Amino acid sequence: MQFLQLDFIRSDRGLQIMPEKLTNGIKAPKTLPFEFVPQEAETAVLNNPHAKATTLVDDVLDAMEASFGTAVLERVVYAGERTVRISTDSLLEICTWLKETQGFTYLADLAGIDRFTEEDRYEVFYNLVNMTKGKRLRVVIRIDEESMTAPTLCDIFPAANWNEREAWDMFGLRFEGHPDLRRMFMPEDFEYHPLRKEFPLLGVPGSMALPPQVPTGELTQDPFPAAHGSKTPWSFEEVESEDDV
Amino acid sequence: MSIINNTNFSETLKFWPRHNEAIYRRLESKHSWVENGGDGAAGDPLENEMILNIGPQHPATHGVLRAVVKLDGETIQGCVLDIGYLHRGVEKIAENKTYQEFMPYTDRMDYLSPYSNNVAWCLAVEKLAGIEVPDRAQWIRMMMSEIARISSHLIWMGVGLMDAGAVSMFLWTFQAREDIYEIFDEVAGARLTVSHSRIGGVATDLNAAGINLITKFAADFPAVLAGWEKLLNRNRIWIDRNVGIGHLSAEDVVRMGMTGPNLRGSGVEHDIRRFEPYLKYNDVDFIIPIRTEGDALARYFVRLDEMKESIKIINQCLDKLKTLQGPVRANDAKKSSSSKNEVFYSMEGLIHDFMYTDTGVAPPKGAASYHAIEAPKGELGFYLQSDGTGNPWRARMNSPSFTNLQALETMMEGGVMGDMVILIGTIDPVLGEADK
């Protein structure tokens, strides 16, 4: 039975023009790439349909270069967004300048990135917003594995507090001058920094203990006791002990 | 006598002793010092302050939020929040999944409005890879995101009022949510965690039953909302519980980086739908409700008005969708999944489907971009960095609940215990999103 000679088919993608092969019989496809070759950022899409007007901040970046010169290390444009990489020492100065003279009073986001390179392994990005003029800028600093420290932004932007704590928790990046650098999500007893690339996804067995199987027992060190055959006893099976209240 | 020096935490607590010690130490260091009272040996119990641990298991903590408060009678003198009880390392999981595979995880982040999280993730990936979304898909996404906004605000209202004592509101708002669940069930196949949005568009087009359900909901809901407003807006008890509670000035909220209705309740005119318009928000007519009082009551009115504006948007979307026909997903097989017709009936489609599932969208190496949406809770953004493969190198989730919860510590200080539930409700956190 032949397929009907239709120009349009109603598929789950909506109305679509019938692919040629269905009307002409089975044909070998022209190209069949089996391996994907990663592209470099320079050949990326220039006219991004999702680019926003708020990220056209070239004037701010030009003023920044004029005021700070050598502290501005790199400017990247992608998908309409501007990212500026600055030196770690000039972070506080530049952020104060951005807040006071350029009107970037709102810190939207702050986080760390593990680049997993030999030099300058970690990156911290700051997403700053100028609400009144409608501008958004990303500032990036790089931190190397030896020092693992960066100045804190809490004095300029109090919104950075918990985000820096999260960067400490997940990457081990210390922020000098932070009022309260504790772990954010993992318990203090946890010894690793999970978002580092060498930390396994399933975690390190034994890094966190499970509760005891009976109330008077010891913490369970095995993370998968049920899979290893141990069955948590019912409460009426537990033997009464002198500790029971 | 400091409680820190007199207590050996490893003896009193078998689990996480260092963690709890750090929390008590932080509570102590914030203010003068903490009395170890209670037996009479260290002093009169009525003269001492009490440390109360609230949560993580507590009916009114909107999930698993732990607050350790130092109380002087009923007044909260200091508060330390402890989150992370719902942490699963979703940013790390993202580094091991393809962009499409990660979609269900975004559902479980802000699980009160899963559709908007899906849309946020899709938009972020589409911005990173430069994928254009067909118009009909954008209108569908916008309409479903607004329905998700209503559903999230319904839970906020129901649970917030239930915590304050009015349990009936919980039952009524959940009945309204069931109508929304029926819509999601019909359109997306699941009640709560939908994953309907696909990179490049949406999974399936709306059918007549779905459109009927949405039309009926949009027609009936304003009357329901008006009924609740009649009960609450001039209700002496509700107003007294909310007025003046958790007051934050416009400078405070911007300084503390809060987002969403918390900003708008204090007079700051910032909404991502107008700040960085996405989808088709430029083509619909709606206002952004703004209040200037900055207290819990102002935020209540902001969210209530947002629900009404959402209905307006939904009606406009329904009108537009009647006439706008077209595909609901981008036609590029490397950027969005192929339609089932092609997959089942053509060899190319099958291979594309396999490659798309296996490798997925592969944005250029070194590319990085950030896209934010106005989720019901605030600015939900994803900062994605690509390494050229189908898995992101770094997927940072900027969740609004995390940024909003920072302010809770300062808001609680000076309040009384009864205000705690109102404050948590007015910030409207979702711990699944705050804890990532």
Added chain:
Amino acid sequence: MGQELPLQEGFLTTRVDAVVNWARSNSLMPMPMGLACCAIEMMAFAAPKYDVARFGSEAMRFSPRQADLMIVAGWVSYKMAHTIRRVWDQMADPKWCISMGACASSGGMHRCYGVVQGCDNFLPVDVYIPGCPPRPEAVIHALMDIQEKIRNQYSIEQDGIYGRDMPVVAANRPTIVTPDGEHAISPAGLYTQR
């Protein structure tokens, strides 16, 4: 009844059992350990449409002292596991546990460092509910399963043996011996269906 040895099974105890089990199964007070998205479906299961009040379980008691059914709804992180176990220990006997959803039963889609791969690693679970999230009808089905489990229990004897040494009990009950001479079911397992 104040004796050293537990009660023997007989006509009277099974009749009393039937009444006690009927009462217990129809007045289960859930303690919702609502952690994540499954908690929303659990709230929907208590909401008017999938009304759980008709099963007698309307009174969601958040205090463990007042509840007898703990519904673990949502993924359990390692940090939260200790809290859940503490709350479970504070619950009075008899108590049952429902593990709701894929995440509570086995870790679900979250196969990563932060999530305990199933709350049965530290809790004795009675009923598992698959789903992500399970529909409220599935949770009702699980509740009915628990009710059936309760109705089949030897409640009086179970209450009598709490805290006692197992060998005393084993001496009075028949044990099932396999061909190699081993016990196939643990003595405590004879009191409930596992």
